[in-house]
Amino acid sequence: MSEVLKGQVALITGGARGIGRATALKLAEHGADIAIVYFNSSDEAEKVVAEIEALGRKAVAMQANVADHASVKAMMAVFKEHFSQINILVSNAASGVLKPALKMSTKHWRWCMETNALALNHLVTEAKPLMPRGSSVIALSSLGAARAIPNYAFIGASKAALEALVRSLSIELAEDGIRVNTISAGVVDTDALKHFPNREHLLGEYESRSLAGRPLTPDDVADGIYLLCLPEAGLIMGQTVFLDAGYAVTG
Secondary structure (H helix, E strand, O other): OOOOOOOOOOEEEEEOHHHHHHHHHHHOOOOOOEEEEEEOOHHHHHHHHHHHOOOOOOOOEOOOOOOOOHHHHHHHHHHOOOOOOEEEEOOOOOOOOOHHHHHHHHHHHHHHHHHHHHHHHHHHHHHHOOOOOOOOEEEEEHHHHHHOOHHHHHHHHHHHHHHHHHHHHHHHHOOOOOEEEEEEEEOOOOHHHHOOOOOOHHHHHHOOOOOOOOOHHHHHHHHHHHHHOOHHHOOOOEEEEOOOOHHHOOO
């Protein structure tokens, strides 16, 4: 294990499973202490905490609904009982409904937008006072922000909104020395993908067009997040970084 992130604290939403879990472990392996935010996966979150503590890092799990500003504020109060700063903020929690756009409701729209886009604004608003110069905010998007994917219309729209918000936040936070970026991941083989009715088709098409010849894993995405946390990435600001094994350039 390296110590390049030693002394830093990372707050990761959706940190109990999938990409969030992989990111928590990756950053802990390189020296960071970790705050895990979960919604309804308390047992899994505590398991991740135990894994991080086994690496010799400090870790805590906190429950919050990131779509609700009051819940985020309450979560941050708990955070302050354990840590005094946030050097890395990873907005990874996401949710939504997999249906054609014409079968969706206003409630579905708000659900997707508030959880996948507005949540970032809640998090940054509450975290900013604890973020010193040199800190990094990383939001997780997807290829659906720019491509039409069956049954993904509202989620894709929320991810596009997220990317636009990141660009604006990067300007607003630049004077405070805080970088804001997005990672747009390709098809990642996670538990969440099992809810897609066309999962096998998505995996097969991605494997055939990916320059790596395979779908992404949560660890692949965690590696990309880690790279954006490094001092060497200090001039990457307001960008959507495509981590898709070349899928987007193949047609």
